[in-house]
Amino acid sequence: MLKVENLQYSYVRDQMVLRDVSLGLKCHDVLCLLGPNGTGKTTLLRCLLGLLKPSGGRIILDGQDMTAMSLRARAKYLAYVPQASSMAFPYESEEIVLMGRIAHQRVGASPGKADRRACREAMESLGISHLRRKLFNRLSGGERQMVLVARAMAQQAQILAMDEPTANLDYGNQVKILRLVHHLSEQGYSILLVTHFPDHAFLACNQVALMKDGVVKARGSPEAVVTSESLSSLYGTDVSVAETTLCDCGMKAKVCVPLIRNGDNGKDQG
Amino acid sequence: MIEARALISTSARRFRLTVVILGVLLAVAFITSFLIGRYEISISTVIDIFLSKIAQVEEYWDGKLDVVVLGVRLPRIILAILVGGALSVSGASYQTLFKNPLVSPDILGVSAGAGFGAALAMINDANWVVVQGSAFVFGLIAVLVAYGIANLFGGRSITVLILGGIVVSSLFQAMLSIVKTLADTENQLPSITFWLMGSLGRGVNRDVLFMLPTLAVSLLLLFLFRHHVNALAAGEDEARTMGVNVTLVKGVIVAASTLMTVSAVSICGIVGWVGLVIPHLARMFAGASYSRIMVVSFLLGGLFLLCVDDIVRGVPKVEVPLGVLTAIIGTPVFAALLPRLRRGWT
Numbered sequence: 001m002l003k004v005e006n007l008q009y010s011y012v013r014d015q016m017v018l019r020d021v022s023l024g025l026k027c028h029d030v031l032c033l034l035g036p037n038g039t040g041k042t043t044l045l046r047c048l049l050g051l052l053k054p055s056g057g058r059i060i061l062d063g064q065d066m067t068a069m070s071l072r073a074r075a076k077y078l079a080y081v082p083q084a085s086s087m088a089f090p091y092e093s094e095e096i097v098l099m100g101r102i103a104h105q106r107v108g109a110s111p112g113k114a115d116r117r118a119c120r121e122a123m124e125s126l127g128i129s130h131l132r133r134k135l136f137n138r139l140s141g142g143e144r145q146m147v148l149v150a151r152a153m154a155q156q157a158q159i160l161a162m163d164e165p166t167a168n169l170d171y172g173n174q175v176k177i178l179r180l181v182h183h184l185s186e187q188g189y190s191i192l193l194v195t196h197f198p199d200h201a202f203l204a205c206n207q208v209a210l211m212k213d214g215v216v217k218a219r220g221s222p223e224a225v226v227t228s229e230s231l232s233s234l235y236g237t238d239v240s241v242a243e244t245t246l247c248d249c250g251m252k253a254k255v256c257v258p259l260i261r262n263g264d265n266g267k268d269q270g
Numbered sequence: 271m272i273e274a275r276a277l278i279s280t281s282a283r284r285f286r287l288t289v290v291i292l293g294v295l296l297a298v299a300f301i302t303s304f305l306i307g308r309y310e311i312s313i314s315t316v317i318d319i320f321l322s323k324i325a326q327v328e329e330y331w332d333g334k335l336d337v338v339v340l341g342v343r344l345p346r347i348i349l350a351i352l353v354g355g356a357l358s359v360s361g362a363s364y365q366t367l368f369k370n371p372l373v374s375p376d377i378l379g380v381s382a383g384a385g386f387g388a389a390l391a392m393i394n395d396a397n398w399v400v401v402q403g404s405a406f407v408f409g410l411i412a413v414l415v416a417y418g419i420a421n422l423f424g425g426r427s428i429t430v431l432i433l434g435g436i437v438v439s440s441l442f443q444a445m446l447s448i449v450k451t452l453a454d455t456e457n458q459l460p461s462i463t464f465w466l467m468g469s470l471g472r473g474v475n476r477d478v479l480f481m482l483p484t485l486a487v488s489l490l491l492l493f494l495f496r497h498h499v500n501a502l503a504a505g506e507d508e509a510r511t512m513g514v515n516v517t518l519v520k521g522v523i524v525a526a527s528t529l530m531t532v533s534a535v536s537i538c539g540i541v542g543w544v545g546l547v548i549p550h551l552a553r554m555f556a557g558a559s560y561s562r563i564m565v566v567s568f569l570l571g572g573l574f575l576l577c578v579d580d581i582v583r584g585v586p587k588v589e590v591p592l593g594v595l596t597a598i599i600g601t602p603v604f605a606a607l608l609p610r611l612r613r614g615w616t
Binding site: 103110 | 365495508557
């Protein structure tokens with residue numbers, strides 16, 4: 001569906017932020033993008049969203065070159081879910097969700113029945129209909145994130161780009177968002193998830209790309225790509241990926257554990 | 271049917287009610303404003319004077335009341351509404367564009383430029399039309415320079431646009447100070463000073479004819495792009511990802527707001543407070559959605575400035591400057607409403 005080929009970008013000449021990035025995203029895919037700060041994850045996202053113009057390479061969407069698309073056309077394929085922040089003015093949640101319909105409205109027209117229905121359905125499917133009339137700025141971080149996801153769904157794009165959607169959320173809300181990501185992919189959305197938690201790859205994703213210094217170091221399934229070695233070299237710190245059996249149901253799961261205390265790195269253990 | 275009713279939300283109903291109430295208040299204020307002034311006149315006479323222009327009415331009133339009502343009070347009343355509305359809508363637009371509740375219509379230097387232009391014409395003993403024209407032209411120049419600076423050095427950044435406006439404002443204020451030092455202290459300096467405090471005292475029907483079309487074009491542009499302007503409140507980048515052509519919409523807002531503000535300022539001098547505070551009051555009544563506060567701001571701003579100008583006209587002998595009175599009357603009103611206004615700011 002979405003294909004990124006040899007993408008390059010530089011803010012200043014001769015300083016490439018993205019050197020050579022290739023990715024693919026199919027229907028139902030959840031692609032987890034991992035990498036340390038400053039490696040170009042956000043730059044890649046901004047190139048995809050049309051906020052930056054790549055200096056080389058191609059972004060292809062359903063066979064069309066995306067860099068030639070208008071923002072309006074692009075918005076119908078790709079929606080952005082930003083980190084939840086506050087608004088400068090007291091908007092109601094539904095008014096925020098309704099903003100996602102702009103690409104579907106003619107200039108000058110008021111939101112029609114189809115627009116209102118899309119908003120209502122998006123909020124219903126996320127179970128946040130009761131927040132419709134609530135002021136966005138009065139909501140908790142988790143609720144705000146839900147509203148922003150609803151806005152992206154109302155945009156009726158098949159691909160969602162989520163930029164650290166779990167940042168600033170408590171543990172329970174993080175899990176809620178991950179469950180939602182999984183649920184959305186089952187509904188047919190393709191999701192690009194930028195995150196700082198390698199565990200998310202195992203929990204909610206079926207594809208992983210590891211990025212460092214503007215290059216995709218590895219990509220593939222979480223089991224193949226997220227290993228003790230790859231994470232340790234990616235973040236420059238010792239990380240151990242362990243497999244464990246969950247007591248209650250006997251399911252196997254993988255977890256990433258950073259080694260913090262001196263004795264933790266295994267060599268000293270008798 | 272049930273579904274259709276559910277789609278019309280309570281806030282939409284509240285908005286309609288607000289518009290109706292403000293509309294009625296404005297109509298009442300419009301009529302009663304004709305009664306204020308040196309010549310006493312009754313409502314029925316005012317109505318008959320209007321009717322006499324379109325139908326056969328026996329003239330039982332003093333002939334000079336014709337001029338008082340149609341040539342003096344009518345333009346001043348209409349201008350008060352138009353100026354108040356124009357300043358409020360452009361304030362609301364800029365606040366949404368810049369995501370900043372502290373922004374007022376002169377953020378890009380319109381007022382400073384117009385002030386310099388008017389003063390420059392005044393020290394050259396130009397007539398009133400030239401003063402207005404000069405204020406208009408220099409107001410436009412100031413914004414064009416600010417916009418040019420932002421586009422040359424800031425790329426697409428909105429912060430640089432504000433910075434450009436502040437820089438240009440202070441430049442024109444400095445030049446205004448120079449002009450003031452050159453002005454003679456008998457006539458020119460006082461008239462510059464009074465101009466800078468705003469007054470509708472010299473408004474005539476010609477000004478209405480000039481202001482109506484500029485206002486209509488500007489409001490139409492903003493109305494067409496109202497949902498796009500609204501999305502800018504989520505931030506420039508997010509608006510782009512929702513399919514908004516930010517560069518175009520930004521240009522529309524700046525052009526329309528500038529045109530409205532500069533024509534208001536060139537007619538009545540600098541009237542502060544209205545463009546900054548009325549949008550906040552509008553949000554209190556109608557929520558944050560731009561398509562709503564656009565309408566409510568216009569009605570509320572027009573109503574407010576009309577009432578303030580009525581006080582200016584009603585106080586005998588002295589003419590308190592309009593721009594001064596807006597703040598003196600508006601601030602206590604604003605302070606009284608502030609507890610309710612804080613809703614949603616936190």
